[in-house]
Amino acid sequence: MPLPLxxxxxxxxxxxxxxxxxxxxxxxxxxxNIQEALNRLWADVSRFGPxxxxxxxxxxxxxxxxxxxxxSPPPSSSILDHVTDWASENPWNASSVVGIGLLVGYNxxxxxxxxxxxxxxxxxxxERRQVVGMVGF
Numbered sequence: 001m002p003l004p005l006x007x008x009x010x011x012x013x014x015x016x017x018x019x020x021x022x023x024x025x026x027x028x029x030x031x032x033n034i035q036e037a038l039n040r041l042w043a044d045v046s047r048f049g050p051x052x053x054x055x056x057x058x059x060x061x062x063x064x065x066x067x068x069x070x071x072s073p074p075p076s077s078s079i080l081d082h083v084t085d086w087a088s089e090n091p092w093n094a095s096s097v098v099g100i101g102l103l104v105g106y107n108x109x110x111x112x113x114x115x116x117x118x119x120x121x122x123x124x125x126x127e128r129r130q131v132v133g134m135v136g137f
Contacts, residue, residue: 004012077085087094
């Protein structure tokens with residue numbers, strides 16, 4: 001038995017859809033109005049049945065909405081945030097701190113460069129230095 005094609009499946013689904021729609025439309029036309037049926041039932045029960053106490057719904061009390069939740073705490077700021085805040089509030093102090101830092105850094109660099117320049121030159125012929133000392137007896 002060959003498998004059905006997608007067109008065959010589509011036609012079958014459409015025919016089922018049409019059948020359900022027609023069946024529901026005809027059944028709906030035959031059904032009485034639900035509101036009318038309930039009203040007739042209520043009238044019959046109240047006329048011939050036991051006395052039904054009058055049912056009253058309690059008066060609804062307006063409940064105030066709950067207060068809004070407290071605001072969330074501000075996010076913790078990092079050291080970088082504190083430093084940039086301080087620098088924006090104290091621009092002169094910040095510029096002097098940066099200037100002193102640059103000066104100290106440059107002097108350290110210059111001192112290392114000077115020390116490299118002033119090292120004793122090694123002898124070119126690799127002679128050893130002789131130490132002359134006097135030993136007293």
